[in-house]
Amino acid sequence: xxxxxxxxxxxxxxxxxxxxxxxxxxxxxxxxxxxxIANQFKVDRGTSVEVVFGASGTLTRQIQDGAPFExxxxxxxxxxxxxxxxxxxxxxxxxxxxxxxxxxxxNGSPLTVDERLNGLARVIKSGKAGRFAIANPxxxxxxxxxxxxLRKRGxxxxxxxxLVLGDTIAQAAQFATTGNAMGGLxxxxxxxxxxxxxxxxxxxxxxxxxxxxxxRMVLLKRAGATATQFYxxxxxxxxxxxxRKHGYGVPx
Amino acid sequence: MCDxxxxxxxxxxxxxxxxxxxxxxxxxxxDVLAIFGxxxxxxxxILRSIAGLYRPEHATIRADGEMWSxxxxxxxxxxxxxxxxxxxxxxxxFPHLTALGNVMTALGHRPSAERRSRAEELLGLxxxxxxxxxxxxxxxxxxRQRVALARALAREPAVLLLxxxxxxxxxxxxxxxxxxxxxxxxxxxxxxxxxxxxxDDVVRLATHLLIPTTAARSRAARWPI
Amino acid sequence: MDWAALRVSLWLGAGTIAIxxxxxxxxxxxxxxxxxxxxxxxxxxxxxxxxxxxxxxGFYLLVMFGARSPLGQAFQSLVGQTLPFSFEGxxxxxxxxxxxFVVQPIQRGFEAIPSDVxxxxxxxxxxxxxxxxxxxxxLAWPGIxxxxxxxxxxxxxxxxxxxxxxxxxxxxxxxxSVAIYDRMQAFDDRSAGVxxxxxxxxxxxxxxxxxxxxxxxxxxxx
Numbered sequence: 001x002x003x004x005x006x007x008x009x010x011x012x013x014x015x016x017x018x019x020x021x022x023x024x025x026x027x028x029x030x031x032x033x034x035x036x037i038a039n040q041f042k043v044d045r046g047t048s049v050e051v052v053f054g055a056s057g058t059l060t061r062q063i064q065d066g067a068p069f070e071x072x073x074x075x076x077x078x079x080x081x082x083x084x085x086x087x088x089x090x091x092x093x094x095x096x097x098x099x100x101x102x103x104x105x106x107n108g109s110p111l112t113v114d115e116r117l118n119g120l121a122r123v124i125k126s127g128k129a130g131r132f133a134i135a136n137p138x139x140x141x142x143x144x145x146x147x148x149x150l151r152k153r154g155x156x157x158x159x160x161x162x163l164v165l166g167d168t169i170a171q172a173a174q175f176a177t178t179g180n181a182m183g184g185l186x187x188x189x190x191x192x193x194x195x196x197x198x199x200x201x202x203x204x205x206x207x208x209x210x211x212x213x214x215x216r217m218v219l220l221k222r223a224g225a226t227a228t229q230f231y232x233x234x235x236x237x238x239x240x241x242x243x244r245k246h247g248y249g250v251p252x
Numbered sequence: 253m254c255d256x257x258x259x260x261x262x263x264x265x266x267x268x269x270x271x272x273x274x275x276x277x278x279x280x281x282x283d284v285l286a287i288f289g290x291x292x293x294x295x296x297x298i299l300r301s302i303a304g305l306y307r308p309e310h311a312t313i314r315a316d317g318e319m320w321s322x323x324x325x326x327x328x329x330x331x332x333x334x335x336x337x338x339x340x341x342x343x344x345x346f347p348h349l350t351a352l353g354n355v356m357t358a359l360g361h362r363p364s365a366e367r368r369s370r371a372e373e374l375l376g377l378x379x380x381x382x383x384x385x386x387x388x389x390x391x392x393x394x395x396r397q398r399v400a401l402a403r404a405l406a407r408e409p410a411v412l413l414l415x416x417x418x419x420x421x422x423x424x425x426x427x428x429x430x431x432x433x434x435x436x437x438x439x440x441x442x443x444x445x446x447x448x449x450x451x452d453d454v455v456r457l458a459t460h461l462l463i464p465t466t467a468a469r470s471r472a473a474r475w476p477i
Numbered sequence: 478m479d480w481a482a483l484r485v486s487l488w489l490g491a492g493t494i495a496i497x498x499x500x501x502x503x504x505x506x507x508x509x510x511x512x513x514x515x516x517x518x519x520x521x522x523x524x525x526x527x528x529x530x531x532x533x534x535g536f537y538l539l540v541m542f543g544a545r546s547p548l549g550q551a552f553q554s555l556v557g558q559t560l561p562f563s564f565e566g567x568x569x570x571x572x573x574x575x576x577x578f579v580v581q582p583i584q585r586g587f588e589a590i591p592s593d594v595x596x597x598x599x600x601x602x603x604x605x606x607x608x609x610x611x612x613x614x615x616l617a618w619p620g621i622x623x624x625x626x627x628x629x630x631x632x633x634x635x636x637x638x639x640x641x642x643x644x645x646x647x648x649x650x651x652x653x654s655v656a657i658y659d660r661m662q663a664f665d666d667r668s669a670g671v672x673x674x675x676x677x678x679x680x681x682x683x684x685x686x687x688x689x690x691x692x693x694x695x696x697x698x699x
Contacts, residue, residue, distance in 0.1 A: 020648060020649070023646055023647070028662065031662070031663050031664070035663075050646075050647045050648070052644070052645050052646060052647065053659075053662065053663065054645070062562065062644050064543075064544065064545060065539055065543035065544050065545060065549075065559070065561055065562070066543055066544030066545075066549065066553065066558075066559030066561060066562060067559075067561075067562040067644045067646075068558065068562055068563075068646070168662060170662040170663070170664075171662055173664075174661065174662065174664070193664065194664075195664070300596075303596075303599075303600055304599075305596050305599065305600075330599070331596070331599035331600050332599050332600075332601075332602050332603055332604055332605075332608075336600055337600070338596075338597070338600040340593045340596070340597055341593075342591070342593060344591065344593035344594045344596065344597035345594075345597075346594060346597075346598070346612055346616075347594075347616065348615045348616055357598070357601045357603065357611070357612075358601035358602060360601075360602050360603065360607075361602060403597075403601065404600070406601075407600070407601065407602060
């Protein structure tokens with residue numbers, strides 16, 4: 001009986017969504033960068049898009065389940081490729097940015113930051129290690145990269161009991177910066193965001209320590225004109241400058 | 253005579269469970285039939301069957317010149333289509349309505365313009381005019397009983413059913429109420445059934461007596477014998 | 478303050494009540510009045526959403542109605558969109574999750590009416606519909622009102638199932654509770670704080686309303 005009532009409501013309400021601006025799914029590391037680009041897009045082109053941030057894996061799953069996104073900016077290449085293979089995208093898409101990982105420690109933390117994670121090794125050895133935040137490697141590419149960095153430095157097993165996993169890289173950054181953890185491995189683009197400079201210190205992790213965080217975006221099959229416009233805009237000069245400002249590498 | 257036959261109540265009930273019943277009786281207009289027995293003997297069930305609130309396994313109930321129940325022919329008139337007035341053991345007044353409102357509820361068969369005045373008249377009959385705007389919780393036990401009676405009479409019933417009407421009131425109030433019922437039956441000219449476990453009621457009011465028993469088919473007898 | 482999110486939350490609350498109250502009144506009354514074999518099982522089933530983690534409900538809805546399921550695909554070809562990630566899907570999830578909050582108070586409301594009173598109404602010549610509207614509803618309305626208020630407040634607080642089934646789509650499935658989470662992830666604590674305070678005020682307000690109502694009703698009944 002409930003299902004019948006809902007179907008009636010759906011049938012009559014289906015047209016309403018048509019007027020809304022297109023929804024773009026974006027990996028959480030793009031929080032500041034993409035918001036700025038979308039605002040600039042509105043100024044330059046006069047139309048807008050709505051952005052929903054989440055973990056790439058979660059967003060991929062939602063798209064597979066029918067979520068009405070028109071453009072997907074992932075934090076890696078595997079998730080968009082998965083969607084392309086399933087026939088849900090227009091094409092294979094393009095790499096729009098390359099991300100970087102940083103190790104972050106909030107003010108007052110016993111952890112000292114450096115690109116080789118010596119500070120982390122030291123605090124673990126001292127027995128004074130508190131919680132350490134990374135994104136969930138299953139759904140967030142930045143989390144997967146964090147895991148490979150920790151493994152490379154031989155610290156994965158030792159730090160494992162101390163890990164807190166954020167469902168997205170943004171949540172991991174939250175844990176790392178609010179003093180609930182002694183620090184974490186988070187996205188460079190997030191610590192460059194407003195208000196972060198005063199909260200603690202960070203060191204950028206060398207690219208050679210993990211597989212490159214090549215971030216690919218794809219247009220979904222249902223993408224309309226505005227979404228396509230935005231896709232092109234993201235590959236243009238203005239967008240690239242903004243991405244660079246937020247710590248990303250951009251393809252030439 | 254045709255007239256009396258039309259207004260006679262005739263009841264035939266046969267049932268094995270949940271309460272075993274085997275009855276065959278009639279009640280003429282102006283008679284007061286007391287149904288007497290201990291609790292659990294099925295007295296209330298008999299009243300409820302006549303009112304249409306309960307459907308026994310086998311029943312044939314005729315009243316008001318109509319067939320109210322007949323399990324053989326599957327005829328059954330629901331309670332709201334039987335001209336029955338019933339006073340319940342705990343009065344069952346509508347708590348959200350005033351005494352007047354309660355009585356007016358039973359006057360649906362009258363044109364709406366007349367309902368209020370007729371209800372006031374009925375409450376006057378049971379000597380409750382002063383309290384007609386009170387809610388049941390503002391009335392005493394005896395007063396509630398009168399409202400229940402007025403409401404039952406409002407229906408212009410073909411049969412009046414009283415279920416342990418004096419169970420919850422004290423001696424003096426009981427006396428007064430018994431006298432009023434006695435007075436009523438003289439003016440009403442309809443069959444009146446009274447369920448009670450107090451023999452005093454039988455003595456003071458009954459013209460006939462029925463004691464439900466499973467030993468044999470129960471019939472009504474004239475009272476006093 | 479995300480006004481679109483507030484609107485979605487309020488519509489979700491209102492829509493849930495609109496769907497559940499008629500169902501609840503019919504069903505709650507049925508449970509209050511009738512005895513039947515298996516009634517205990519039915520009553521237990523009604524309570525299940527209370528103890529079910531919202532994620533379980535979300536999971537089943539996604540699996541049964543997502544674009545990958547046959548039912549979901551059929552639905553999509555019929556209506557043009559999937560049930561999850563739509564406001565309507567959220568409404569369905571919310572309705573299911575709120576069944577116990579609606580059915581139980583209404584059942585109690587009808588149970589509080591002595592069966593004698595119902596019988597007396599029949600003996601007064603009232604048809605079943607008249608009994609329902611003139612006697613039962615006026616006596617059971619506190620239960621019905623409590624059900625409406627509880628379901629509304631509970632809907633406003635839903636989070637897990639909204640996130641799983643709704644997908645946080647602005648203006649469509651981003652409720653106020655999800656918007657708070659969203660703003661926190663975006664490091665916008667100020668917005669999150671404003672919205673959290675709003676939800677708190679609404680929650681306290683509805684509780685005060687229920688308490689005042691029940692007190693006032695108590696006085697009327699004596």
